[in-house]
Amino acid sequence: MKMKRRILCILMVMAMAFIMVAACTAEAPAVEEPTAEVEVEATPTPEEPEETEEPEETEEPEETDEPEETEEPAEPVGLQIPDFEGVIAIVTNTIDQNEEEFRSAHALVEMFGPQRVIHRTWPVNFAAEGEMMITILTEIASNEDVGAIIINQAVVNTNAAIDAVREIRGDDVFIAVANPAEDPRDTYARVDLALDVDNPLIGELFVQQAVAMGAETIAHYSFPRHMAVPALAARRDIMQAAAEAAGLRFVDLPSPDPMEEGGMPASQLFISQDVGRQVEELGENTAFFSTNCGQQIPLLQQVLEYGAIYVQPCCPSPFHAFPAALGLAAGDGDAMAQYSIAEIIGLTRDAASAAGMQGRLANWGVPASMANTTVAFMYAVEWINGNVTREVGALDVPALTGLFADYIEAMTGQRLYPELTPLTIDGEAFSIIQVFTVPYLVY
Numbered sequence: 001m002k003m004k005r006r007i008l009c010i011l012m013v014m015a016m017a018f019i020m021v022a023a024c025t026a027e028a029p030a031v032e033e034p035t036a037e038v039e040v041e042a043t044p045t046p047e048e049p050e051e052t053e054e055p056e057e058t059e060e061p062e063e064t065d066e067p068e069e070t071e072e073p074a075e076p077v078g079l080q081i082p083d084f085e086g087v088i089a090i091v092t093n094t095i096d097q098n099e100e101e102f103r104s105a106h107a108l109v110e111m112f113g114p115q116r117v118i119h120r121t122w123p124v125n126f127a128a129e130g131e132m133m134i135t136i137l138t139e140i141a142s143n144e145d146v147g148a149i150i151i152n153q154a155v156v157n158t159n160a161a162i163d164a165v166r167e168i169r170g171d172d173v174f175i176a177v178a179n180p181a182e183d184p185r186d187t188y189a190r191v192d193l194a195l196d197v198d199n200p201l202i203g204e205l206f207v208q209q210a211v212a213m214g215a216e217t218i219a220h221y222s223f224p225r226h227m228a229v230p231a232l233a234a235r236r237d238i239m240q241a242a243a244e245a246a247g248l249r250f251v252d253l254p255s256p257d258p259m260e261e262g263g264m265p266a267s268q269l270f271i272s273q274d275v276g277r278q279v280e281e282l283g284e285n286t287a288f289f290s291t292n293c294g295q296q297i298p299l300l301q302q303v304l305e306y307g308a309i310y311v312q313p314c315c316p317s318p319f320h321a322f323p324a325a326l327g328l329a330a331g332d333g334d335a336m337a338q339y340s341i342a343e344i345i346g347l348t349r350d351a352a353s354a355a356g357m358q359g360r361l362a363n364w365g366v367p368a369s370m371a372n373t374t375v376a377f378m379y380a381v382e383w384i385n386g387n388v389t390r391e392v393g394a395l396d397v398p399a400l401t402g403l404f405a406d407y408i409e410a411m412t413g414q415r416l417y418p419e420l421t422p423l424t425i426d427g428e429a430f431s432i433i434q435v436f437t438v439p440y441l442v443y
Contacts, residue, residue, distance in 0.1 A: 079374070079410040081111065084381045086147040089118040089140045090373065093153055096264065097124065098293050099333050100317055101152045101178075104373035118146070122155060127225065127259050130157035137161040141168040148380035152178035152373045154187065154194070156225075162190045171392055174383045178372035179315075180433065181229045184423055188430045193379060193395060195372045197316065198435035199231040200425060203238030207246055209311050209362055209440050210287040217249040217282045221271065221290040221299070223257040232291055234425050239289075251282065255295065264294045271295045275302030287311050296321035300361075309360050312440070316364035318344045326351040341365065341412050345441065352443035361443040366416075371407055378403045395432055404436070 090105040092098070102121070109117045120136050123129040134157075140146055141164070149165065151158060154177035162175060176193040187194055210218060218239060226232050236252075243250040255271060258264040271290065275298075279286060287309040290299050296313045300321045303310045313320040322328070323335035328347050335344055345365060352361050379400055382388045388396040401420055409415040416438070423433040 079111075079407065081378055082381055082385065084147070084384045086384065087116055087118060087143065087145045088112075088148045088150065088377060088380055088384075089120065089143075089146050090150045090152070090377065091120045091122060091136065091140075092151075092373070093126075093155070094121045094124055095333070096294075097122075098153065098315070098369060100315070100319060100336075100367055100369040101373060103333055103336060104152070104370040105150075108374065108377055118143075125259060126155050126157060130160055133157050133161040134164045138164050138168065141165040141173065146173060147384045148174035148176070148377075150176050150178075150373060150376045150380060152369065152376070154178065154180040154182070154191075156181050158182065159186050159190055166190070174380050176376035176380060178369070178376060180231075184230055184425060184430050184433055188432050191432060192383070192392075193376060193400075194423075194430075194433040195376055196231065196423065196433065196435050197368050198421065198423070198437045199235040200238055200423075201435070201437055202312075203235040203240075204242045205437060205440075206239055206287075206289065206311050207242035207248065209442075210243075210309060211246050211248065213287070213309050213311065213359060213362065213442065214285055215248060215287040215309050215311075217251060217286040218243045219251045219253055219278055219282060219286050219288045221253045221255045221288070221295065222292070223255055225257050225259060226291040230425055231423065236291075249282070251278075253278065255290065255292070258292060258294050267292065267295060268298045272298040272302060275299060275308070276306055279306040279308050284308050290314060293320070297324050300325035303361075304355055304357060307357070307360070311362050312364065315369045316438075317367035317369060318348065318363060318365060319367055320363075320369075322348050322361075322363065326355070341367070349443045357443070359442060362440045363443070364438050365412065365441050366408055366418075366438050367411070370411075371404065375400070375403050375407050378407070393432065395434070397434065400434060 090108065092101040092105045095102040105119045109119050111117075118140065120140065122136070123132045126133060137149070140149060158177065158180070159182050165173065165175065175191045176195070177187065177191050178195045180187040180194050180196065207218065220236060220239065222232070222236065227236065240250040253274070255274070256262060256267045258267040275288065278288075284307045288299055288303055289311065290296060291314050293313070293315055300310055304325060318341050319335050323344060324330065326348060328344070328351060329335035329338060339347065352358055379388065382399060382403070383390060388399050397420060401417055404420070405415050405417045408418075418436040418438055420434045420436050422429040422431045423435045424430075
């Protein structure tokens with residue numbers, strides 16, 4: 001009898017075990033369903049506590065730190081430039097003539113040190129001091145360690161100074177220029193690379209943007225010296241034709257040349273006094289433009305005062321004129337020292353809105369003059385290091401485009417590839433002179 005009871009107990013235990021195993025295997029797929037937690041409570045077997053640890057695995061907020069990583073591209077990532085053999089020289093205008101050009105060179109001196117990067121400036125009255133310009137480049141070229149020379153801007157008399165360099169060094173020194181002011185055929189024959197904004201195309205894009213902002217008139221300030229520059233003259237002619245085609249009035253306004261009697265103060269004073277007169281005559285829906293960097297702050301200040309329209313500075317940049325005119329910083333340099341590009345754009349937008357000028361001011365989101373100096377320097381490094389073609393008259397455009405994208409990403413946190421094209425005037429293209437534009441942003 002006892003034996004029968006033992007056998008019966010064993011059979012019952014085995015049956016219960018079989019039922020529990022069958023239940024577990026039948027319900028295993030339900031772990032992925034939302035009711036899995038209920039099933040775990042219904043069958044508290046020893047194996048199920050391991051399954052209930054899944055909530056700890058879902059503590060993947062540490063992996064969800066990815067939002068912080070996705071925010072990083074919105075911030076500057078820092079410019080990385082490879083090392084190079086020898087010395088690179090940079091020649092810019094003085095800080096009073098163009099602060100962004102000057103400070104872009106200064107930043108590269110700080111990056112590599114004054115023994116590796118030489119920074120010189122053109123004489124203030126460069127138009128009348130061609131011999132001094134030749135002396136400056138001759139001294140640089142006499143240093144055999146100098147492997148590249150970057151010039152921003154390539155003002156009047158630059159080509160003669162480059163000729164002096166070629167006489168000393170031939171083609172074993174890389175020469176890049178920005179914003180060439182002399183005949184593009186002459187520049188093309190002398191340099192390895194030239195960079196500039198696409199001034200002829202800007203003549204058309206400016207009008208399109210002005211129309212979108214409600215302009216009825218385009219007012220164009222300049223002087224004979226600038227209108228003797230082929231690219232600037234082409235921009236003006238195209239701007240006038242585009243304005244007339246769009247049904248806008250185009251007004252050519254002469255202004256004093258900062259290189260002539262009275263200098264920059266007289267030129268700026270004229271702009272400060274003339275804009276109000278023009279708004280009174282032409283109306284507040286007038287988009288004002290000047291070809292001179294030094295005139296931009298007083299021009300923008302008067303546009304703000306009289307409620308007119310401002311599409312872009314002559315050398316488009318978030319740091320050019322806007323911070324000083326809006327009271328955000330004492331000048332371009334102070335703004336560059338205090339704010340990133342994203343920050344100054346945000347502050348400018350807020351200030352424009354506070355001034356009741358929302359939609360009346362526009363600009364580029366990339367500092368063109370600074371980009372020209374820095375990207376030319378970066379390409380020179382690649383040339384020295386043998387990573388791009390060294391054939392005279394040849395240019396590695398894909399590499400140059402990538403360097404522009406590197407620079408824009410370093411400055412803005414966004415990797416943008418500007419469309420580089422050869423400068424084309426009256427159907428003649430100059431492959432060594434690469435020009436570019438970027439989309440407008442409206443404050």
